[in-house]
Amino acid sequence: QSALTQPPSASETPGQRVTISCSGSSSNIGSNYVYWYQQLPGTAPKLLIYRSNQRPSGVPDRFSGSKSGTSASLAISGLRSEDEADYYCAAWDDSLSGVVFGGGTKLTVL
Amino acid sequence: QLRLQESGPGLVKPSETLSLTCSVSGDSNSIRGFYWGWIRQPPGKGLEWIGTVYYNSGRTYYNPSLKSRVTISADTSKNQFSLKMGSVTAADTAVYYCARHEGTAIAPGFDSWGQGSLVTVSS
Numbered sequence: 647q648s649a650l651t652q653p654p655s656a657s658e659t660p661g662q663r664v665t666i667s668c669s670g671s672s673s674n675i676g677s678n679y680v681y682w683y684q685q686l687p688g689t690a691p692k693l694l695i696y697r698s699n700q701r702p703s704g705v706p707d708r709f710s711g712s713k714s715g716t717s718a719s720l721a722i723s724g725l726r727s728e729d730e731a732d733y734y735c736a737a738w739d740d741s742l743s744g745v746v747f748g749g750g751t752k753l754t755v756l
Numbered sequence: 757q758l759r760l761q762e763s764g765p766g767l768v769k770p771s772e773t774l775s776l777t778c779s780v781s782g783d784s785n786s787i788r789g790f791y792w793g794w795i796r797q798p799p800g801k802g803l804e805w806i807g808t809v810y811y812n813s814g815r816t817y818y819n820p821s822l823k824s825r826v827t828i829s830a831d832t833s834k835n836q837f838s839l840k841m842g843s844v845t846a847a848d849t850a851v852y853y854c855a856r857h858e859g860t861a862i863a864p865g866f867d868s869w870g871q872g873s874l875v876t877v878s879s
Contacts, residue, residue: 648802678863679863679865681863681864681865681866683803690853690869690870690871690872691803691866691869692869693858693866693867696858696863696865696867697863697865702867734802734803736803736805736864737864738862738863738864742819742820743817743820744805744817744818744819744820745805745808745819745862745864746864747802747803747804747805748802749802750802750803
């Protein structure tokens with residue numbers, strides 16, 4: 647059981663906006679930054695959002711992150727077929743003194 | 757451009773020790789002063805952080821659930837990071853990734869990844 651809780655799946659049609667949630671606790675999301683990863687089939691994860699709402703160079707501004715209290719969200723606007731992937735959230739957990747990941751959300755672009 | 761490459765046996769017997777090496781190449785300024793982590797992913801499942809080593813000091817940080825079985829170390833002369841996990845079982849079958857923490861802290865932002873190494877635990 648993951649320390650961070652994500653919905654196992656999400657789906658939306660091309661061009662629309664989808665949000666993926668990540669729920670944690672005061673020891674992780676509540677007191678630390680949140681990070682988001684995109685993992686395409688058969689490939690290593692790719693950092694999508696760092697420090698809760700920052701995009702690495704090269705990541706389109708269609709991807710955005712936010713955090714409120716002990717929850718965080720990843721929003722993808724203008725959905726494209728190539729966005730179909732697994733998405734993971736991550737945070738530092740002060741109680742565990744370690745990195746914790748969400749269980750992942752499989753995004754299907756209908 | 758930073759490149760990370762995992763290497764090691766693809767098959768390990770139960771109760772034995774899993775050993776992997778991550779070889780890093782690229783600009784030395786992109787290697788020194790960073791934290792380097794190991795993450796694994798069982799087939800069809802999610803990501804699990806195993807542990808991290810700090811390049812400059814060799815200080816290590818481990819997932820509490822794996823700490824008793826794991827050793828991570830750095831060979832700075834070769835820009836290599838190693839993972840050893842003892843007493844493996846079938847539950848340790850996974851793709852093992854090495855990755856660099858972004859920035860100069862141990863925040864969970866891994867900005868560069870190896871391609872991953874599948875390790876199967878089976879007799």
